[in-house]
Amino acid sequence: DTGVSQDPRHKITKRGQNVTFRCDPISEHNRLYWYRQTLGQGPEFLTYFQNEAQLEKSRLLSDRFSAERPKGSFSTLEIQRTEQGDSAMYLCASSFDGNTEAFFGQGTRLTVV
Amino acid sequence: DQQVKQNSPSLSVQEGRISILNCDYTNSMFDYFLWYKKYPAEGPTFLISISSIKDKNEDGRFTVFLNKSAKHLSLHIVPSQPGDSAVYFCAASPDNFGNEKLTFGTGTRLTIIP
Numbered sequence: 001d002t003g004v005s006q007d008p009r010h011k012i013t014k015r016g017q018n019v020t021f022r023c024d025p026i027s028e029h030n031r032l033y034w035y036r037q038t039l040g041q042g043p044e045f046l047t048y049f050q051n052e053a054q055l056e057k058s059r060l061l062s063d064r065f066s067a068e069r070p071k072g073s074f075s076t077l078e079i080q081r082t083e084q085g086d087s088a089m090y091l092c093a094s095s096f097d098g099n100t101e102a103f104f105g106q107g108t109r110l111t112v113v
Numbered sequence: 114d115q116q117v118k119q120n121s122p123s124l125s126v127q128e129g130r131i132s133i134l135n136c137d138y139t140n141s142m143f144d145y146f147l148w149y150k151k152y153p154a155e156g157p158t159f160l161i162s163i164s165s166i167k168d169k170n171e172d173g174r175f176t177v178f179l180n181k182s183a184k185h186l187s188l189h190i191v192p193s194q195p196g197d198s199a200v201y202f203c204a205a206s207p208d209n210f211g212n213e214k215l216t217f218g219t220g221t222r223l224t225i226i227p
Binding site: 004006031035040043044045048056058091093097101102103104105106107 | 117119147149154155156157158159162202204212213214215216217218219220
């Protein structure tokens with residue numbers, strides 16, 4: 001296991017379409033996080049899971065966004081009815097409780113046209 | 114409301130000299146601070162961290178200083194090398210290791226001049 005893996009790396013979609021991203025964390029890590037980064041800004045927290053439980057959601061996560069981690073392993077982030085303002089880099093990270101800092105994946109760059 | 118601020122968007126330093134990156138925070142609940150380094154088209158990479166019970170943490174060429182009363186931390190890189198050219202993000206968390214959410218600054222682009 002070489003690190004946090006995200007798929008796809010790039011996604012271009014038309015406004016109004018739905019998109020889904022996948023994140024595979026480091027295998028022994030029980031916490032998984034989603035962040036969003038726009039140009040010139042630092043990553044902004046969206047949500048995080050401890051195992052399969054979603055523990056916190058940011059107010060940035062509108063009702064068009066949903067995240068799941070059904071078996072406490074990989075996670076998916078879905079955006080429904082995409083808008084141009086959703087264009088950003090979506091970053092996933094994972095960590096192990098009380099033992100490690102968060103390790104980030106390479107991100108999925110979403111462009112909504 | 115920017116709870117973590119990096120007021121210098123960019124910094125240029127000669128190779129071999131010291132690079133000092135600064136970060137200020139406003140939330141007294143933050144208890145753990147981290148620095149991440151980011152190259153273009155890659156995710157952030159963890160660099161070094163410090164708990165609020167310490168005022169200094171050192172790892173090789175990298176040292177982080179924390180002044181809790183001033184709500185200020187800094188990252189020192191010495192000597193600076195061309196491979197250090199990247200965007201550096203300061204991050205803060207209310208718990209150890211940042212196992213809850215991280216709040217990031219806007220980043221400082223460091224350029225090392227050969």
